[in-house]
Amino acid sequence: MISKQTSQALAKGIEVYLAMRRDKKHEDYLKSKPQKKKNVVSKGINIRLASIVKRLTDKSEAVKLIEKAKKAKDQTALVFQQQKYHNFLELLDADVVDTELSELKAENLQFVSELEAQHKPANWLDEWAIKAKDISFATHVAKLTHSSSKGSSILDSSLSSDKRYLTTNLLGDPEIDTASSNAASLPVADILKVEHNGFSVLDCLKAEDVSFFAEFTDDKEQIAKWVQGLKQAYDSDIKQSYFLSKQVFFPLGDQNYHLLLPLTSSSLAQALHNEHKQYFEDEQSLARQQRNNGKFSATPVVSYPNKAKYAVTRSKGNVTVHLNVSGLNKERNGFLYLLSSQPPGWQSKGKSYCGLDYKALYKALSFLSKNELRDLNKYLKLLKNRELSDSQPARAAAITKKVQAIIHALFDEVMLANTVEETNWTKASKLTLPYQLLFEPYRDDEQATAEKLAGKWQTVISKDFARWLNKQLDERQLKLGTIHLELWAKLFSQELRSFIAIQEVSK
Numbered sequence: 001m002i003s004k005q006t007s008q009a010l011a012k013g014i015e016v017y018l019a020m021r022r023d024k025k026h027e028d029y030l031k032s033k034p035q036k037k038k039n040v041v042s043k044g045i046n047i048r049l050a051s052i053v054k055r056l057t058d059k060s061e062a063v064k065l066i067e068k069a070k071k072a073k074d075q076t077a078l079v080f081q082q083q084k085y086h087n088f089l090e091l092l093d094a095d096v097v098d099t100e101l102s103e104l105k106a107e108n109l110q111f112v113s114e115l116e117a118q119h120k121p122a123n124w125l126d127e128w129a130i131k132a133k134d135i136s137f138a139t140h141v142a143k144l145t146h147s148s149s150k151g152s153s154i155l156d157s158s159l160s161s162d163k164r165y166l167t168t169n170l171l172g173d174p175e176i177d178t179a180s181s182n183a184a185s186l187p188v189a190d191i192l193k194v195e196h197n198g199f200s201v202l203d204c205l206k207a208e209d210v211s212f213f214a215e216f217t218d219d220k221e222q223i224a225k226w227v228q229g230l231k232q233a234y235d236s237d238i239k240q241s242y243f244l245s246k247q248v249f250f251p252l253g254d255q256n257y258h259l260l261l262p263l264t265s266s267s268l269a270q271a272l273h274n275e276h277k278q279y280f281e282d283e284q285s286l287a288r289q290q291r292n293n294g295k296f297s298a299t300p301v302v303s304y305p306n307k308a309k310y311a312v313t314r315s316k317g318n319v320t321v322h323l324n325v326s327g328l329n330k331e332r333n334g335f336l337y338l339l340s341s342q343p344p345g346w347q348s349k350g351k352s353y354c355g356l357d358y359k360a361l362y363k364a365l366s367f368l369s370k371n372e373l374r375d376l377n378k379y380l381k382l383l384k385n386r387e388l389s390d391s392q393p394a395r396a397a398a399i400t401k402k403v404q405a406i407i408h409a410l411f412d413e414v415m416l417a418n419t420v421e422e423t424n425w426t427k428a429s430k431l432t433l434p435y436q437l438l439f440e441p442y443r444d445d446e447q448a449t450a451e452k453l454a455g456k457w458q459t460v461i462s463k464d465f466a467r468w469l470n471k472q473l474d475e476r477q478l479k480l481g482t483i484h485l486e487l488w489a490k491l492f493s494q495e496l497r498s499f500i501a502i503q504e505v506s507k
Helices: 004-031 045-056 061-069 076-089 099-118 121-134 183-190 201-206 211-215 220-232 265-280 282-292 327-331 360-366 370-385 395-418 432-440 446-454 457-472 484-507
Strands: 035-037 041-042 136-138 175-179 247-251 256-260 307-313 336-337
Touching: 004 045, 004 076, 004 121, 004 201, 004 211, 004 307, 041 327, 045 061, 045 076, 045 099, 061 076, 061 336, 099 121, 121 136, 121 183, 121 220, 121 256, 136 183, 136 220, 175 183, 175 265, 175 327, 183 201, 183 395, 201 220, 211 220, 247 432, 256 370, 265 282, 265 327, 265 336, 360 395, 360 457, 370 395, 395 432, 395 457, 395 484, 432 457, 457 484
Parallel strands: none
Antiparallel strands: 035 041, 136 175, 247 256, 307 336
8 A cells, every 4th residue: 555645646746747738738729820620710819819909909019029028937838828818908998899809718718717627637537547548558669660550569577588688678677668559648648657756656556556546536436437447558468460560480490480570679779768868968068079179088988889860750840740659759759779780890901012012002001091191181281371380389299190190000001911921021022121121120130130230221211201291292282392301201210210119129
């Protein structure tokens, strides 16, 4: 049995929900555009009233001011629309007589009176409890396969699991979705989900404790009808497929099959949605901004690359149809998010340079560093077009960083090539001696030792790189010359010394 406090709180929760629903309908009735059906105009009270005031008075400017008025921060949307209604009426003389005005005021009074009566808990439950037959609480929703499907949705309460597979029951406390064969019946589901201290209306119905209904009526027969109607949301063993459902034949052997009906787990989709959503909150947004600006952030940046978005439902004009599928589908704006299931990218083996000369290395570098080369070229052109000096410290540092990226691409290619060949492979290669030492600086044979003592091989490679880089850039427009050749060679020489030192130590 639930406590009296919980019982009263659940009853209050139902009243609050119905009051919010009532106020929303009242607000829409006042502010919406007038609707004409069978020569009868309804809704759009404020728009119609403004038109009447303009016809009966010469206060068009005052009407415009009321129409353009903005809602105050401390006002509810309904109070704002009610205030506009009264402000329009105040522009009319108290003794004005007009048939259209009288009919509009009478229509408004009748609507408000009927709306109030409809949303009294006892009256509302009399009308809506029976509609629970359209509702099912589920983890797997049939309409996520096709929004017009009338197949049964399933509430997965299984306990078996296998950690090799991601299943709904591994979530621990999955969010339960609300599926409906008729979207107009979904307010019943909202009532069933009203909760207090971990107890929902649905939980109480299942436990056959409906004491909270006594807050609305003393008529036990009336309460029994509500309970009988609401129970249909969960107490049904009738399951059906539909021609829009997917089906899979699963082989059992001996030409026997199980016919499986795959259903999308809305609870699992919601867990994924909530996981992604948290990375668009302020903390993550700030961390991403810091990363993009090259600045430190104590918050790790999390991303899900190659994520796909699948539209289950979509908007038609200004009308959203997400509710036609389920309650949680509305929260996801009608989308399911799919993680990439691509296999790992294979790292191709390095190219063998045993039978090639050094020109092949630079040809490969042109392709490997095409993005870095384009970036450097654009930056140098920007400086030239704006007549900015590239020797200014910040700009010089930017140029250095871009050139270093190209140099490191070359060193990566060298390291990759060494994984293909055996040690000392460069001795039998067609590479010139300086490039043999670039690939294998740790060689200690007589020829290599003599070249190292001469101390010129690094200079040869540095100058080759500088000439190659100048040719890759727009020499004519940028007017690249000796100064740039010397700069590229100097940067390469510095990086080369570090690269060689690391290679020799590792051997």
